[in-house]
Amino acid sequence: MICASGSIVPRDRSAGNASIWLPGLLRFGSNFRFSIEQAGASLVHNCSLYRVMIRIVLLIVGLLAVLAPTCLLAQDGRPHSVLVLDQSNLRGPFYYQLSSGLREVLDTEGQITVYGENLDLTRFGGAAYEESLKRYLKEKYRDRSIGVIVANGAGTLDHTLRWREELWPGVPVVFAMLEVTQLAKLGRLANVTGVAIKNPLADAIKTARTVVPGLDTIVLVGDSWDRQSLFRHWGEEIPTATSGLMVIDLVGQKMSNILKRVAELPERSAIVYSGVFSDGAGTYYPAATAMRLIAEKANRPIVVGAEPLLAAGAIGGYSLIAKEIGAEAGRLALRILNGEQAGNVPPVTQESKPLFNWKQMQRWNVSESSLPEGSEIRFREPTFLEQYRWESMAVASAILIQAGLIIFLLHERHLRRNAEVESHERMSELAHVNRQATTGELSSSIAHELNQPLGSILTNAETAELILKSDKPDLGEIREILADIKRDDQRAGEVIRRLRGFLKRTPFETRDIDLNEVMGEAFKFLSVQASARNVALYLQTAPGALRIKGDPIQLQQVILNLVVNSMDAMATIPYGRTVIGRTELNGGSSAVISISDSGPGIPADKLAQVFDPFFTTKEKGMGIGLSIARTIILAHKGQIWAENQSGGGAAFHFTLPLVA
Amino acid sequence: MPGCVHVVDDDASFRTAIERRLTLAGYQVATYPSAQQLLDSPPDENELCCILLDVRIPGLSGPELQGRLNALGSTLPIVFLTGHPDTPTTVRTIKAGAEDFLTKPVESEELLGAIERAMARHAAVRGEQHRLEEMRALLAALTARERQVFGLVVRGKLNKQIAHELGTTERTIKAHRHQVMEKMKVQSLAELVTMAERLGLLS
Numbered sequence: 074m075i076c077a078s079g080s081i082v083p084r085d086r087s088a089g090n091a092s093i094w095l096p097g098l099l100r101f102g103s104n105f106r107f108s109i110e111q112a113g114a115s116l117v118h119n120c121s122l123y124r125v126m127i128r129i130v131l132l133i134v135g136l137l138a139v140l141a142p143t144c145l146l147a148q149d150g151r152p153h154s155v156l157v158l159d160q161s162n163l164r165g166p167f168y169y170q171l172s173s174g175l176r177e178v179l180d181t182e183g184q185i186t187v188y189g190e191n192l193d194l195t196r197f198g199g200a201a202y203e204e205s206l207k208r209y210l211k212e213k214y215r216d217r218s219i220g221v222i223v224a225n226g227a228g229t230l231d232h233t234l235r236w237r238e239e240l241w242p243g244v245p246v247v248f249a250m251l252e253v254t255q256l257a258k259l260g261r262l263a264n265v266t267g268v269a270i271k272n273p274l275a276d277a278i279k280t281a282r283t284v285v286p287g288l289d290t291i292v293l294v295g296d297s298w299d300r301q302s303l304f305r306h307w308g309e310e311i312p313t314a315t316s317g318l319m320v321i322d323l324v325g326q327k328m329s330n331i332l333k334r335v336a337e338l339p340e341r342s343a344i345v346y347s348g349v350f351s352d353g354a355g356t357y358y359p360a361a362t363a364m365r366l367i368a369e370k371a372n373r374p375i376v377v378g379a380e381p382l383l384a385a386g387a388i389g390g391y392s393l394i395a396k397e398i399g400a401e402a403g404r405l406a407l408r409i410l411n412g413e414q415a416g417n418v419p420p421v422t423q424e425s426k427p428l429f430n431w432k433q434m435q436r437w438n439v440s441e442s443s444l445p446e447g448s449e450i451r452f453r454e455p456t457f458l459e460q461y462r463w464e465s466m467a468v469a470s471a472i473l474i475q476a477g478l479i480i481f482l483l484h485e486r487h488l489r490r491n492a493e494v495e496s497h498e499r500m501s502e503l504a505h506v507n508r509q510a511t512t513g514e515l516s517s518s519i520a521h522e523l524n525q526p527l528g529s530i531l532t533n534a535e536t537a538e539l540i541l542k543s544d545k546p547d548l549g550e551i552r553e554i555l556a557d558i559k560r561d562d563q564r565a566g567e568v569i570r571r572l573r574g575f576l577k578r579t580p581f582e583t584r585d586i587d588l589n590e591v592m593g594e595a596f597k598f599l600s601v602q603a604s605a606r607n608v609a610l611y612l613q614t615a616p617g618a619l620r621i622k623g624d625p626i627q628l629q630q631v632i633l634n635l636v637v638n639s640m641d642a643m644a645t646i647p648y649g650r651t652v653i654g655r656t657e658l659n660g661g662s663s664a665v666i667s668i669s670d671s672g673p674g675i676p677a678d679k680l681a682q683v684f685d686p687f688f689t690t691k692e693k694g695m696g697i698g699l700s701i702a703r704t705i706i707l708a709h710k711g712q713i714w715a716e717n718q719s720g721g722g723a724a725f726h727f728t729l730p731l732v733a
Numbered sequence: 734m735p736g737c738v739h740v741v742d743d744d745a746s747f748r749t750a751i752e753r754r755l756t757l758a759g760y761q762v763a764t765y766p767s768a769q770q771l772l773d774s775p776p777d778e779n780e781l782c783c784i785l786l787d788v789r790i791p792g793l794s795g796p797e798l799q800g801r802l803n804a805l806g807s808t809l810p811i812v813f814l815t816g817h818p819d820t821p822t823t824v825r826t827i828k829a830g831a832e833d834f835l836t837k838p839v840e841s842e843e844l845l846g847a848i849e850r851a852m853a854r855h856a857a858v859r860g861e862q863h864r865l866e867e868m869r870a871l872l873a874a875l876t877a878r879e880r881q882v883f884g885l886v887v888r889g890k891l892n893k894q895i896a897h898e899l900g901t902t903e904r905t906i907k908a909h910r911h912q913v914m915e916k917m918k919v920q921s922l923a924e925l926v927t928m929a930e931r932l933g934l935l936s
Contacts, residue, residue: 517817517819518817520816520817521789521815521816521817522816523816524816524817524836524837524838525744525746525747525816525837526746527837527838528747528750528814528816528837528838528839529744529746529747529749529750529838530750530838531838531839531840532747532750532751532753532754532838532839532841532844533750533753533754535754535840535841536750536753536754536757536841539754539757539841540757550753554750554753557746557749557750560746561746564746600791601789604789604790604791604794605789605817607794
């Protein structure tokens, strides 16, 4: 009958399940319930035993046949209500997170009624308190059906198990945060499962050794072990876990004393904090609050075993993560609510995880690499790069692209420069060869220019000798002769110097020069050659200096090439050979130099080709003179062209930019 | 046998040096910076002199000046002096009657030798001309009839033939012939013939 009535209790989930195939049966079933009651009534009132017996049997058979599936459904689940008993104040961060983890899991399953009670065992105790608590709970939950009890903390479990028979008989219990060794001590518990935790003191000591190299002292800080819930077992583990270390035991001390002591701890020591819940003078607070007070004063790093303590100023340690424990307990509770037997669900063990506080690591100079494997570092302050990751990447890539571009352009410029330098070198070499050839052609002029002063010197010297041989040498005349010799010698030297300059293989070098001067010098060089070849050479220069930037030797070469070219062109005409050189201003920005002759001119179809390399109309010409002239003028950023004059003869012009 | 040397060179320094040297050697020296200046005031042919001429001078060149002087009938010997000798120029100037062709720098000995030879030739030319002029003067002193007789005698005509040709007597011709011999200051007919030849009367 219980089975049947149990199945009628409206339940969201089973109703959902049943609604697919059971609505008809349920209706039918409820009809039968009424029949049973009526059966009971007729049994009392009619006293017709036989008929009643038959009807009862038929009813039972019918009930069994019809309600069998409903009965199974009832065994499948429990009342969808959970009673959560906490050991400590929910307003402390640890229990708050535990509770919220639990709640989140339960909420995923839809409508589950969650009752909560705080036994407040860290602050209250004693038989009278427990008795009143028991009474209160008994009264409070008399009419409530509880599907499962979740007991948080060792003390809570202890109380729950003691009270279960009386208050909630047969209700399964899910515990949370029972330390594995304590669980083992309790032995096999009926209808109980839960989340055991594993957080040995040895892990805290290991952490202390990690954060303090050469650790020799452990400072234990916390309330007395029997008031602890999470770290109660540490008290027993002290001798084994701390072997080889000095121990300063401040456990159970008053807060004021603790604060004094932690400020003057020795080097190479670390504090292991298990939790202080009161100042010993009537003020109670969550362990994290006490921790914050201690951390403010402590001169050594603090190792902890619970996640909320990390934010309060601990360096870290193997920590219990309350939310995960809560969630795990929630999952177990759900399994039991959904029909599994608590006795068949083995307890789950939740291990503490190495968590560290980045800020404290900086303070105590602990490197990330020294931490145990799998450590999680919290409160990491993002570095500039982490904080402005995209911005930095954008800026960096912009700079990189720019740098790349700059390098590329520099490289291009370098290549271009090299090419320019090489081209200038080639031009200089070719120009040099051309000058040598020109010099060969002009050798008679050069010889004449040299022999002139040499002839004077020889004659003068012989004259002087004769004068000296006479009886009364005229010393005045001797002096004159010597002065003349000296002057002629300098003159010869000057010719040699000019020739050497002209023949020197010099790199292309520009400097400020006067074009009129260059032209004059070249024409002087050419004058003898011109007279030897019966050519009248005229030079008309623009008034004043024509300042340009250029290589004087190469420009002289251009003039020489053009004039020699003109003289060659006129070789066949019998008389009237004339070459006119002219320098003029061409506007304000450039100068134009013209070399015109009275020769036969250039055939109109060849005008464009005369500057091409190896183009020649002469029998012995190489065809490089004019091409070199063009190369040199282009290197001076000028222009060169040839034309035929209206009155006959050819004219070559070139322009050069003036120095501003 | 000093004389006057006319130096034509565009190089002032060289002109000075040469002038100095030649003066020391006893010559009179006249210098000209261009060929044209020499043409403008030509040297006296009768004076003993020669020309020292540069080949390359601006304007009228050395060989060109030589050509002009030859055209003018000058007998002045020319010694060329050049800074850069070339065969065509040398051949051309020598064929045109140049006395010598020297190369700068030139040693005094060589230069003076050339000048001396030029002077000697000028002297010779000048002596020859002098005699010719004397002969022409003698010739000019003859009367017309004597000139006719002279022309026929040197052509080997006998007195009788001459008399017949001129329509006179043999005796008259004989007298004229004697007169011609006397006036021309010769002793024999052979001398007279030579003289006639030099005066160009036989061509």
